[in-house]
Amino acid sequence: MSPDTAMTATAPAAQAAVRKDAPGAARGPRRRPGRIRRIGLPYLLLLPALILELLVHLVPMVIGIVMSFKELTQFYIRDWGTAPWAGLDNYKVSVDFDAPVGAALLHSFLVTVAFTVLSVGLCWIVGTAAAICLQDTFRGRGLLRALFLVPYALPVYAAVITWVFMFQHDNGLVNHVLHDQLGLTDKPSFWLIGDNSFLALLTVSVWKGWPFAFLIVMAGLQNIPRELYEAAALDGAGMLQQIRRITLPSLRAVNQVLVLVLFLWTFNDFNTPYVLFGRTAPEAADLISVHIYQASFVTWNFGTGSAMSVLLLLFLLAVTGVYLALTSRQRSQRKVKHG
Amino acid sequence: MASPPTTATPVTPAATKPAASPMAPPRSFLWSRRIFLTLLTGFVLLPVYVMVSSSLKPLADVTGEFRWLPTELTIRPYIDIWSTVPLGRYFVNSLIVAGAATVCSVVIAVFSAYAVSRHSFRGKRVFTVTVLSTQMFPGILFLLPLFLIYVNIGNATGIALFGSRGGLILTYLTFSLPFSIWMLIGYFDSVPRDLDEAAKVDGCGPLGALFRVVVPAAIPGIVAVAVYAFMTAWGEVLFASVMTNDTTRTLAVGLQGYSTLNDVYWNQIMAASLVVSVPVVAGFLLLQRYLVAGLTAGAVK
Incomplete structure (x- = not known):
């Protein structure tokens, strides 16, 4: 809203700018230092972000990969x-599924896959259902929207500790x-040990995670023009048909990003299981992040822990690559179909 | 459900009210919506209710069988939390760490997003893809290497990063940086270019145009990014549990101090959880419409 009004206000100024720009452009080539500064400027602006990403993410990742080839006790x-x-050796130990270490890793991986699929779904x-329910205005809508975002806004540890209390025997x-x-x-029943712990973890994860889906879908819904619904309604489309024919297809692009982000976050989630179960998770809810943390910090075997992390990263890269390839192909196919 | 609006109706703010429209939802939808929203509200609020009610209970009420209502209301837990563990110190540490990480993260993200949004340069795509892909890294992969880097930097230069607030600030600000840059690029793209071109001609340098034109126009996006950065830093557990010591411990780790005592004071834990949640939840709820607006303009485009 405000950029628009600002634009109309300064439109004459912009026109003046074009006019003033012409002689300046003619003078341009002679001013070499200015040009160098202009080319260098974007890099200068990116420098802080680059240095920090290198220091905290990329260099440690490379070191982590090197460490995975070392016997680091x-x-x-x-x-x-x-x-x-x-x-x-570290990799051999990690993927030797007949030996205890590899078998435990495989089990933890499968638990994480099951957990992630259920939780993201x-x-x-x-999140989508709630966003659609709050799509049109009614009394109390603003209040509900704020309430629904509370689990997302609460610090993880405060929220999860409350669940720990609720799950006490x-x-x-x-x-x-x-x-x-x-x-x-x-x-x-016991909820934080034994088989029930998977259910407990899933409950907490969905409670904590769905508001993010709600938030993103809600933002996506605002981009759907109302006229589409009105036209569909005039054509006699019912509520469910409108949702199936208009709402969900319009959300396709949003959903593609949303599902990927939810998948990566849930698969890597450390905070929830760590606060829920402590350092050693019960077998039924042994998520991979906590498993690797335990393998490195509790047993002090950092080489094997690093190898497991690298395998995890490779898996995530592969899934993301396949996912992006599939979704972008789907998108281009649709484009072709719709001309 | 009344008369359908005529096409002649001018689009005024009043038209956005729940006026009659041909898409008035059927009764069955209204009922299922009511039931669904009620159940969901119950699910969402249950832990919040437990947190609030238990924090006002005497200890006897939280050690025995669960009670929905306190036998008597007491604010005792809110007084005791400060002496059972040094909660005040953790609180100050968290404020410093999250505050500094937010400010740095936002400033750096503004510069980067401006560069990507307004300049074309070699390596632009590599930069955006690399930055975004760091979101994918499992934190556990670089926890130990980062720990070693910080220790080595400390040994070599005397700058204490490990165990200090500085190290934690540095770490946290990079956690929120990728998403912040991504969201701000989208936001800056929606600010018309003519505006900063005009400002440049009026005598502003590129940075002048950024701070006088682009940043003011993108305030909602910047607020959204700041909220996100603060929440990320305030809630992180993994790095806080490894990279802090007694004096620099943040709330994320400090709160666990209550449950390692011989008697678990659940009423105090709930009171402390509530106290540490209030600043972020209040801030988030006050600013959430900016977050939705920021997501609409930026990420979801």
Whole structure:
């Protein structure tokens, strides 16, 4: 809104600018230093971001990859450069699925895949449904929108600690409701150890994650012109048909990014399981980030931990690459189809 | 549900009110929406209710069987939290770290986004793709190398990064940087170019045009990015748990101090969780419309 009004206000100035620019352009080539400065300027502006990304992300990543080829136990951690080379040993240990280390890694990987698919799917469905429900205005809409964003705004640890309290065996809300009040279970269940922990983790993850999907879809819905719906309604399209024919197709581009981002965040999530279960997660909810953290910091075997991280990165790269290739091909096909 | 609007109706702000329209939703949709939204609100608010109500309970109420209502209301937990663990110090640390990380991250993102949005240069695509792809890295991959780099920089130059707030600020600001740059590029692109061209001709340098024209026009996007950066830094657990010591510990790690005591004071934990949540949740809810506007203009385009 404000840029538009500003533009109309300065439109004469812009025209004047064009006129004034002409003689300046003629003088241009003689002013060499100005030109160099102009070419150098974008790089200068990017410099801080570049240095920081190099220092905190890219260089550590390269070092991490180097470390994965070393035999890096606590004896060498003071001066990691002197650690002996291990060749592919760390990788062999990680993917030897018959031995305990590899078997545990594979199990953790499969748990993470199942968890991620379920969590991303549920977050997307709930978020999209809520965004569609709040699409047209009604009383209390603003309040609901604010409420729904609370789980996203709460710091992870504060929210997850509250869930830990709710999942307590003796004094938690979940057992109180399911066992004492509704009588659904024979005896109070354990939620943070054993098989139930997967369900507990999924619940917390969806509770924490769906508002982000809601936020993005809500922003995407604002770009759909109202006239589309009105035209469809005049053509006799019902509510569900409008959602299927207009809303969901219009959200395609948004969803492509959203699902990828949700996938990467959920797959790499460390904070939620770490606060929920502590340093060692129960087997049923042993997400890969915590598993690798445990493999490196609790057992002090950084070489193997690094090799596992590199494998994880390769997996994520492959999935992202395939996903982007598939979605962009789909998009270009659609473009061709629609002319 | 009443008369459909005529095409002659001028588009005024009043027209955006829930006026009658041909797309008035059917009753069945209204009912299922009501049920769905009620259930969802319950799901969302349940932990919030537990947090608030438990923080006002005496200890006996949270050690025995769960009670929906406190036997008596007490603000005791809110007084005790400050002495059970040094919560005040953690709070100050978190404020310093998250505040500084936010300011630096926003300033750097503004410069980078301006460069990408307004200049064409060699390596532009490489830059944007590289920066965005860092979002994909599992944090665990560079946790240990980063730790070693910080220790080595400390040994070589005497600049203490490991265990200090500075190291944490540096780390956190790069966490929010990629998303911030990405979102601001979209936002700056939506500010008409004529504006900064005009400003340049009026005697502003490129930076003058940035700060006098582009930044003021993109304030909602910048606010959104700042909110995001602050929340990221305020809530991070993994690096905070490895890279801080007793004096620089932030809330993310400090809050766990309550549960490692012999008796778990759940009422105090809930009170402390509420206290550390209030600044971010309040800030977020006040500024959330900017975030939605920023996402609409930037990311979702």
